[in-house]
Amino acid sequence: MDPKRSREITEEVFEHLVELASLELDAGEAEYLRRELNGQLRAIAQLEAIDLPEGLPATSHGVPYTEQTSPALREDRIEPCPDAEEILRQAPEVQERHIVVPDIPVTELE
Amino acid sequence: MIPALCDLPAHELRRRLRRREISAAEVLDSTLARIAAVEGRPPTTAAYTSRPADLEKIHAYITLTEERARAQAQAVDRAFAAGDDPGPLAGVPLAVKDIFCVRGTPSTAGSRILETFVAPYTATPVARLEAAGALTIGKVNLDEFTFGSSNESSAFLPPPGNPWNPRRVPGGSSGGSAAAVAAGEATISLGTDTAGSIRQPASFCGVVGLKPTYGRVSRYGLIAFASSIDCPGPVTRDVTDAALVLGVIAGPDPRDATAAIIPVPDYLADLERGVSGLRIGLSPDYFRLKVPDAETAELREQPIASEIEAAVNKAAAVLADAGAEIVEGVPMPNTPFGIPAYFVISRVEAASNLHRYDGVKYGHRYSGPVTDLRELYRKSRGVGFGLQPKLRILMGMYVSAAQYEKAYYDRALRVRTLIRRDFEQAFDPAGPYRLDCLLAATTPTTAFEIGAVYGDSVLMQYADLLTVPANHAGIPALSVPAGHDAAGLPIGIQFLGADSSEAKLLRVARAFERETENEPWRALKPQVLLES
Numbered sequence: 012m013d014p015k016r017s018r019e020i021t022e023e024v025f026e027h028l029v030e031l032a033s034l035e036l037d038a039g040e041a042e043y044l045r046r047e048l049n050g051q052l053r054a055i056a057q058l059e060a061i062d063l064p065e066g067l068p069a070t071s072h073g074v075p076y077t078e079q080t081s082p083a084l085r086e087d088r089i090e091p092c093p094d095a096e097e098i099l100r101q102a103p104e105v106q107e108r109h110i111v112v113p114d115i116p117v118t119e120l121e
Numbered sequence: 122m123i124p125a126l127c128d129l130p131a132h133e134l135r136r137r138l139r140r141r142e143i144s145a146a147e148v149l150d151s152t153l154a155r156i157a158a159v160e161g162r163p164p165t166t167a168a169y170t171s172r173p174a175d176l177e178k179i180h181a182y183i184t185l186t187e188e189r190a191r192a193q194a195q196a197v198d199r200a201f202a203a204g205d206d207p208g209p210l211a212g213v214p215l216a217v218k219d220i221f222c223v224r225g226t227p228s229t230a231g232s233r234i235l236e237t238f239v240a241p242y243t244a245t246p247v248a249r250l251e252a253a254g255a256l257t258i259g260k261v262n263l264d265e266f267t268f269g270s271s272n273e274s275s276a277f278l279p280p281p282g283n284p285w286n287p288r289r290v291p292g293g294s295s296g297g298s299a300a301a302v303a304a305g306e307a308t309i310s311l312g313t314d315t316a317g318s319i320r321q322p323a324s325f326c327g328v329v330g331l332k333p334t335y336g337r338v339s340r341y342g343l344i345a346f347a348s349s350i351d352c353p354g355p356v357t358r359d360v361t362d363a364a365l366v367l368g369v370i371a372g373p374d375p376r377d378a379t380a381a382i383i384p385v386p387d388y389l390a391d392l393e394r395g396v397s398g399l400r401i402g403l404s405p406d407y408f409r410l411k412v413p414d415a416e417t418a419e420l421r422e423q424p425i426a427s428e429i430e431a432a433v434n435k436a437a438a439v440l441a442d443a444g445a446e447i448v449e450g451v452p453m454p455n456t457p458f459g460i461p462a463y464f465v466i467s468r469v470e471a472a473s474n475l476h477r478y479d480g481v482k483y484g485h486r487y488s489g490p491v492t493d494l495r496e497l498y499r500k501s502r503g504v505g506f507g508l509q510p511k512l513r514i515l516m517g518m519y520v521s522a523a524q525y526e527k528a529y530y531d532r533a534l535r536v537r538t539l540i541r542r543d544f545e546q547a548f549d550p551a552g553p554y555r556l557d558c559l560l561a562a563t564t565p566t567t568a569f570e571i572g573a574v575y576g577d578s579v580l581m582q583y584a585d586l587l588t589v590p591a592n593h594a595g596i597p598a599l600s601v602p603a604g605h606d607a608a609g610l611p612i613g614i615q616f617l618g619a620d621s622s623e624a625k626l627l628r629v630a631r632a633f634e635r636e637t638e639n640e641p642w643r644a645l646k647p648q649v650l651l652e653s
Contacts (some may be wrong), residue, residue: 020519032472032514033479033495035503041265044512047578051516054413054579057461058532061539069534070541072349072379073595074620076333080381082373097241103486112481114493 020048126151127305128650131213131362132637134308138212141201145194147307149256151250152214153187155305156258159284159649164262164277166233170200176288176571178561179649181301183277184227185259190214193256204381210369211254216307218298220267221247221353222342229266230344231275234478234485234505244342245377246311246353246370248590251370258307261297264463266475267318267346268509272296273575276507280571283326284647289568292322292584297325298356303647309366310356311548315347316463317563317588319354321599324563324613327602327647330356331363332588334621335595336381338367339374347470348379350592360476360601360631364388367623386624396632397444399557399625401616402547403437407561408523410586411457413579417639420457425565425587428606436603439636440560440629451547451554455539459589460582462540465520465533466593472517475510512578541594548619558622558629562587563600563613591617599626601633605642614641 020028025045029036031041092098104111126134126148137143141352163179200207222228229235243251251257262281264274271290272280281296283289284304291300295312299322302310312319314332323330331354338353345351355366368388374380408430412421424430437447480486480501487500506514519527548555565586574581591598596617603614614633616626637643 018310024519025515028515028518031518032511033498033502034506034511034514035499036511040508040511043576044515045509047512048519049514049576050579051464051582054582055461055464055520055529057413057458058465058536059528061458061532061536063532063539067535067538069531070538070593071534072335073383073537073541073593076336076379076381080336080383082378082380082382083373084378085375094241101238101241101483103237103480103484110481112494113491113497116493116495 018052020045020052124600125155125305127155127214127308129308130359131210131308131357131365134213134428135209135211138201145197145256148212148214149190149194152258152306152308155480156182156185159304160306162279164275164279166236166276167403169278169507170467171279176282177652178287179282179284179300179304180279180304180392181216181261181281181297181304181306182259183229183231183262183297186226190256190258193251193254193653197254197256208252208254209289209365210250210309214258214308215250215255216258216261216298216301216310217247218263218295218310218312218346220263220313221311222344223247223257223260226260228260228344229277231263231277232505232510233276234486234502236276238484242342245339245374247342249370249609250311252365255309255486261301261310263297264509265314265507266344266471266510267294267315268471270317270321270581271292271569271575273571274507274509283650285327285568286648289570289610290325292325292568294318295356296322299323299328299330302326302328302356302358304649308358309362311353311370312356313343314592315354315467316592317585319356320559320563320588320598320613320615321584323356323600325568325611327611328356328358328601329360329363329602330354331367331623332591332598333367333371333623337371337383337597337621337623339377339380341374341376345474347467348474349470350467352592359411360627360634361389361392362390363599364627377529383621388624388627391624391628392631394628395443396440396629398446399629400448400555401437401440401445401629402448402554402556402559403433404451404453404559404561406453406456407587410565412583412586415455424566425562426606428564428614429562431565432603433560433614436633437560440633443632443636448554448556451556451559453543453547453590455536455543456590458536459540459593460586462533462536462593463585463589464516464582465529466537468513468517469521469530470517471513472521475514478505480505509578527634537593540590543590544594544617544619558618561615561617563615564588566606567606567610567612575651582631588615596620597626599630601630609645
């Protein structure tokens, strides 16, 4: 895809994103969000005009970590939760220490 | 006039408590009395209609934890009475931004989706502050999930007001933190800075805000927004307190693999050493901004507010008189790309982090009938998230989609490299500039009116134009008050330094504070304190 081509989030693309994001929106929200997304995309378009030198690496963390400054990963060790009930109490719907969910949609494979 | 205990900085409280001139209980009572005087009606998620009286008060606290603070104060007073040392922050009132989990408290992130969540554990930096003797007064308001620069996006309303003029925003996202500290509703606060969320509100409210180096302070127990950028840090009334708090919260943590193993220096040790011989830079790229036109996206050059520019230049002159060498014309050419790159990187990380809210394990769950689990997700998230989280999730999904990832996400990460290189060149001890720190305005404007910007997500993001480059680069940056504009609103300036140079930044900022301590603006008091 030509990175210089100006893009727009159409209603169709927007609906796909909403589905991917597991959101439900009313009409007013949808209109506001799509307008703002396209406004942000225009600001983001500046990135496309930057001349990036060949081989310029990506930076995933600003500050580089070295072997000395990176903590060693912890061993995989089971540590019992001191109060599992406290965690379970956070769940909105629980039955006999099981977290309850409605039917899980199933797609039959052909 | 004798200042109330709640208006004293932490280091002064510490001195008086240690001499047993005052008790922690008295400090707590003073703080609670101030809250009663200036706070106004508490922010809630109920349908909100603004009342005129709301624009006269602060509304900083989502949750007050008076009993917790009372028990902590009693423990501190008992320790002093027994001749024990209850810690470096003993008896100091603390407001925790409600993005940190604190065991047994509602930890809401300013969102309906976490309104009912009571944290079963405590974030590492909060645990360290409490272990150091701080009194946890409560949890303060913020933009929902920290997504904003004004606090107006919180699900808990009224939004916090700026103590200098409550019709104006306190900034954000750590707006409740900055407002509470400025108004004497807490002595110190723990905030977070992902694009400027500590420094921008500190600047708007006339207090000190420190964004530490990425990895300096553990993120364990911080409700995640953009994990590669989020930094917890202090909001305080002066530089010495920022040094004191950083010393308590910094350091490795076995529970956070990004908390770097770097020794924590005594940040107070060199604080008074002055700036003699230090090289402090000014960059034209922090005075003349490039902002995209809303329609055409063409970059327009726009200067920062003239009074703010004057404050930065005056600060440079003050530091030069104190012995610093001012280096002008330092190029930071990639500064304008901080916001566009942030629009991409932060949204991808936010979308990823916000997938966990599903209405099943904790938090808001849609209570009406649903046909299946997917509908439960959609309805719970549809009701639970406000507009700004929805916007960030959708943008994150879009720019990380397989067909766009190269053009957006990968490109943004490489632009981040360029931003980092600007700083590396400026601070390189063998380079042309050899700066000890860079001096710049914290914000392009002073605090704007409530309602003036909110809704325009692009304009709101540009409030972080001068703060976000430090976040991309991971470097530390410290905002301090530097005067007031003609409307009486505080102006902030920031010092930016190389990785792990917090001690030096604090030293420079302290020198500026000392050199300007007798200036008339230092004696000004926030409007809400004059009326209370």
